[in-house]
Amino acid sequence: MNDTRPILFFDSGVGGLSVLAATRALLPAASIVYAADSAGFPYGTKSEAEIAVRVPALLGRLAERYRPRLIVIACNTASTIALAEVRAALDLPVVGTVPAIKPAAAISKTRTIGVLGTDATVRQPYVDDLARRFAGDCLVLRHGSAELVRLAEAKLHGHATDPARYAAILAGLFGQAGGDRIDTIVNACTHFPLVADELAAAAPPGVEFVDGSAGIARRVAHLTAGQDWGAAPGEGIAVFTRGDADTAALAPALERFGLTRLESL
Template sequence: MSLSRMSGAINGGPQSPPTVLVFDSGVGGLSVCQSILSMCPGVRIIYVADNASFPYGTRSESYLRSRIVNVLSGLCEQHQPDMLVIACNTASTLVLADLRQLLCLPVVGVVPAIKPAAETTQTGAIGLLATSATVQRDYTDQLVADFAGHCDVIRVGSSRLVEIAEHYLRGHPVNEGELKAILADFFREGLARKVDKIVLGCTHFPLLKQQLESCAPRHVEWVDSGNAIANRVCSLFKEAGLSLDASHKVLHRIRFTGEAIANKQFHCQLALLGFDNVKIEGVII
């Protein structure tokens, strides 16, 4: 149901909880869901992890464009969500414009939070921690040029951190030595200015925020896009005249395009992220 039809339901009769379809290559976008569930009480989440094609960093851009558009077109037709959130930096940079042109519903994307980090740095040096592909993309270069030209921007690309986050959500321990090695370049000697903000430029990484904080040799602020996305979702519902009802008993769904890997630890992590009533499914797309 589109937001326009949703508004009609508000005026014309009973209304089911609004539905947001959230998409990512894996479980990283669950960090965005946490912000949405916290700031938009009463919303229903359908989360889709494209683990059949994970990790995106090993795929060509042409493959990903075709894959993501085809998968999301089918899912939106099947579930009729009120809104689509692309909780993946790679997918957002590649197909956001295509999806907005193709689909008759609001599509919200995510970009690394370079702008707010650059606007609030006290030292004039910020870090960008993202996937190896994201730190090298022309899109990232443009964000830095547009919003952080006055800053030293230290970029660290790590695809391994994505895997660590995936495993952590399913109960695997985190190797602190690995995290310290990944973060080392942000704190190395010889930098002209000390980094005081580190942008988490992949939605997987906020899932490890506590561990990253404990492994950093000194205090820095970690900046991600979760709250900004949730604010946008709430504002779009408000523009449609919708008041979210926190008293709704909502059943969320988490769907995998490949095998559903959902052990006891994963269910416990979901509860911590705000999913109090959830169904997990594996589907082949």
């Protein structure tokens, strides 16, 4: 029999689409369910306790409904807080998303790295550990921005965004002591690659941005190597925890990522 079980991507909003796109490039035949916790958005301003309870519960419900072969938590905040709890609760492979500090350290020439994420992500001990293990000889500066998440969501909705806002957000990194030496910035939120062009235009010349989407895609491809994807092209479903007019307005953008059906949880 054909195995049509999907890969389930999970994020608080639309940021995980950047990870989905990288995975689609490697696994074009895969069926996809993209789940956005729109009722809980944004995660970056929530407490660790709220996220640690909410994410495993939601993923349990999603796994029961869609029976995925693998789950990707395409959200740095949810991964750095709740990944272990989700893996303990579910009997299937779960791939997390963590800040790409290791590849950033590998390419930084000035040995000064910026980590741009949500407030909840940049304060996590998990980030301390990544910096200690993979960037011990680097100055690692961090800045959290809930506004940048909202700008990425606005762009996907087709709204114009102010270039000055991106420069102001980046000033939160470059304005710190030693920030003028930053040559590499980690996009430690999956929303941020969606505004990669805007960030690059606002950054000083020569600054490089990195994220973990390509590495996650390779990990998913490795874990599903040799598996059957069915005879038909993979289906794409987007499911939201709150279905409203704002969600419906995303339909054209979601179709560009191969998500042609909208559902509510």
